Amino acid sequence: MSTHAIKLSVNGKAYERAIEARITLADFLRHELGLTGTHVGCEHGVCGACTVLIDGQTVRACLTFAVQAQGSDITTVEGLSGPGGKLNVLQQAFQDHHGLQCGFCTPGMLMTLTELLRDNPDPSETQVRDALTGNLCRCTGYGGIVAAALAAARRLREA
Amino acid sequence: MKIDNSFIVALPVAEAWTTLLDVPAVAPCMPGAELTAVEDERTYRGQVKVKLGPVAVAFQGRARLEEVDEAARTVRVKASGTETKGRGSAQADVTFRLQPDGTGTRVVIASDIALAGAVAQYGRAQGVIADVAQVIIDTFAENLRRQIAAREPAAPPVGRGAAPPMGAAPAPMALAEAPALSVFAVLLGLIKRWFGRLTGAAR
Amino acid sequence: MKPAPFDYHAPRTLAEATGLLATLENAKVLAGGQSLVPMMNFRYVIADHLVDLAQVDGLRGISVANGAMRIGAMTRQRELELSAEIAQHCPLMRAALGHIGHRQTRNRGTIGGSLVHADPAAELPAVCAACDAVVEIASMRGAREVPFAEFAAGFMATAVEPDEVVTAIKLPLWPAGHGYGFQEFSRRRGDFALAGAAVLLDMGADAVVRRAAIALCGVATMPLRLREAEAQLVGRKLDAATIRSAAPAARALEPISDIHAGADYRRHLAEVLTQRALTDAAQRAGAAA
Numbered sequence: 001m002s003t004h005a006i007k008l009s010v011n012g013k014a015y016e017r018a019i020e021a022r023i024t025l026a027d028f029l030r031h032e033l034g035l036t037g038t039h040v041g042c043e044h045g046v047c048g049a050c051t052v053l054i055d056g057q058t059v060r061a062c063l064t065f066a067v068q069a070q071g072s073d074i075t076t077v078e079g080l081s082g083p084g085g086k087l088n089v090l091q092q093a094f095q096d097h098h099g100l101q102c103g104f105c106t107p108g109m110l111m112t113l114t115e116l117l118r119d120n121p122d123p124s125e126t127q128v129r130d131a132l133t134g135n136l137c138r139c140t141g142y143g144g145i146v147a148a149a150l151a152a153a154r155r156l157r158e159a
Numbered sequence: 160m161k162i163d164n165s166f167i168v169a170l171p172v173a174e175a176w177t178t179l180l181d182v183p184a185v186a187p188c189m190p191g192a193e194l195t196a197v198e199d200e201r202t203y204r205g206q207v208k209v210k211l212g213p214v215a216v217a218f219q220g221r222a223r224l225e226e227v228d229e230a231a232r233t234v235r236v237k238a239s240g241t242e243t244k245g246r247g248s249a250q251a252d253v254t255f256r257l258q259p260d261g262t263g264t265r266v267v268i269a270s271d272i273a274l275a276g277a278v279a280q281y282g283r284a285q286g287v288i289a290d291v292a293q294v295i296i297d298t299f300a301e302n303l304r305r306q307i308a309a310r311e312p313a314a315p316p317v318g319r320g321a322a323p324p325m326g327a328a329p330a331p332m333a334l335a336e337a338p339a340l341s342v343f344a345v346l347l348g349l350i351k352r353w354f355g356r357l358t359g360a361a362r
Numbered sequence: 363m364k365p366a367p368f369d370y371h372a373p374r375t376l377a378e379a380t381g382l383l384a385t386l387e388n389a390k391v392l393a394g395g396q397s398l399v400p401m402m403n404f405r406y407v408i409a410d411h412l413v414d415l416a417q418v419d420g421l422r423g424i425s426v427a428n429g430a431m432r433i434g435a436m437t438r439q440r441e442l443e444l445s446a447e448i449a450q451h452c453p454l455m456r457a458a459l460g461h462i463g464h465r466q467t468r469n470r471g472t473i474g475g476s477l478v479h480a481d482p483a484a485e486l487p488a489v490c491a492a493c494d495a496v497v498e499i500a501s502m503r504g505a506r507e508v509p510f511a512e513f514a515a516g517f518m519a520t521a522v523e524p525d526e527v528v529t530a531i532k533l534p535l536w537p538a539g540h541g542y543g544f545q546e547f548s549r550r551r552g553d554f555a556l557a558g559a560a561v562l563l564d565m566g567a568d569a570v571v572r573r574a575a576i577a578l579c580g581v582a583t584m585p586l587r588l589r590e591a592e593a594q595l596v597g598r599k600l601d602a603a604t605i606r607s608a609a610p611a612a613r614a615l616e617p618i619s620d621i622h623a624g625a626d627y628r629r630h631l632a633e634v635l636t637q638r639a640l641t642d643a644a645q646r647a648g649a650a651a
Contacts, residue, residue: 051466065395134552213518215408285620291517
């Protein structure tokens with residue numbers, strides 16, 4: 001099959017690659033760019049482990065072909081932390097409030113909550129839980145994740 | 160999935176029997192079917208294409224006249240095929256019985272269809288697969304009825320590459336070359352069936 | 363769980379897109395991809411070509427004129443959620459949007475894609491059925507308009523031919539202050555609906571029903587209008603008893619039975635959700651009057 005040349009930026013860094021059309025954005029990030037923080041759980045758009053931001057909006061990277069991301073700005077979990085790997089407020093809150101156990105769902109959770117807290121800096125618990133319906137977790141029972149989200153929201157508002 | 164059909168043709172049993180056994184003529188009565196090879200006088204190879212919504216599958220396989228009982232006017236056909244893109248398989252066990260009905264013939268068809276693999280497992284389609292099988296066999300029976308009644312060579316297989324859309328209420332079914340009246344009859348039958356289901360029988 | 367190889371096309375104009383669809387064999391239109399790509403990942407759908415509409419001019423946007431709202435087929439569901447026009451002129455759609463998938467799928471999913479994919483449980487087709495939407499379709503052979511009742515053709519099947527593209531959806535507007543209700547039941551938030559009811563009501567100052575529309579999703583192979591129930595409501599004052607009288611219509615269905623829900627359960631859901639949606643619609647219409 002023919003390849004397509006794409007140019008996009010991921011976490012602020014520009015990339016140019018030639019790839020087959022059928023490569024999903026998730027597989028492109030993981031295999032082409034070595035950014036394995038984005039996880040592949042179900043490959044049909046229900047688990048949310050592959051959630052990334054395209055031009056600031058959460059999307060399922062498993063349901064997007066890399067060619068569709070031509071010209072876009074992608075943010076993955078690797079783009080959340082600061083220089084030297086310093087955890088951002090949300091990530092630190094996950095650590096403080098046991099928002100993860102195995103960590104498989106965590107990148108997707110973080111990207112979804114990044115969008116939520118940007119759009120709604122003072123969410124209620126219900127709003128947090130509602131925002132997380134598209135991200136499945138098998139370990140935590142969601143309590144720690146919700147607590148982390150609310151704590152992060154508080155910290156960000158105080159900042 | 161067990162599906163039963165029967166119809167009457169105004170032909171004596173002996174003539175209806177001869178027509179039934181002409182497999183290359185009967186095979187195209189199956190919507191989306193194409194005969195590709197004859198292995199021996201009882202075994203045929205072919206392909207059946209089915210389209211359900213956006214999913215188009217093609218089964219490639221073999222049909223064998225397992226039992227041909229001229230005295231009892233019964234034929235049992237066993238067919239099995241695998242989906243050409245690895246999405247599963249289908250088996251069909253179909254028995255045709257011809258019985259005298261006055262000066263005509265009653266044709267009774269008992270089909271047992273089984274699907275396996277991905278084609279059988281698509282969750283969103285679970286509720287309609289049995290209906291689709293029913294509609295395919297109903298259409299086959301209707302086409303066969305017309306074939307035997309008219310004693311004409313069958314219409315060519317439906318478009319070498321095309322499969323008729325399934326599960327569609329007003330959508331036309333197969334038989335590009337069939338007389339317009341028959342196509343309308345098939346359509347009407349389908350529409351009646353679907354409306355019957357939607358409005359529901361008295362419960 | 364990886365899609366089969368295909369050729370990818372990204373036309374910039376409608377003419378280019380319809381030109382491709384007229385000549386390519388086994389081509390599928392790619393809109394939001396939120397329903398198509400999962401099927402491609404499972405290899406249920408194996409397309410030789412994908413025609414991506416994302417960069418085609420003129421397929422997005424919402425406009426209101428001459429008593430109708432016109433929505434470009436590639437308008438993302440998230441855009442519909444945020445739209446002031448939708449909130450004002452078609453609050454039924456706004457109510458339904460919150461039930462469609464998840465934020466992540468609504469960011470990409472489109473109204474056109476949802477209508478053409480025609481999943482029996484999808485909310486937007488039911489809303490369009492209730493609203494008597496008209497679907498605008500284009501191809502190299504010309505443009506045509508199909509009323510929604512003729513658009514839905516069966517299980518995941520529509521009137522759209524392989525060489526055609528849905529360009530826009532036109533919704534005739536109901537009077538200001540009309541009542542609306544959308545009720546859906548699914549096992550978890552964002553799952554496919556086991557059943558859903560979309561209701562529109564136009565009531566006079568005397569609370570007498572002037573016009574009613576009831577559409578169900580998830581129950582049959584395509585959205586179901588309960589026209590008999592609607593006709594029974596017209597000219598009557600809407601109270602709890604009248605609402606209950608609409609129930610037998612929902613009970614008379616032959617719903618799909620599958621691994622997600624049996625026919626009896628779907629029938630029960632249809633009845634309850636229809637009543638709840640009618641109650642909501644009556645309250646909203648009464649409140650606005």
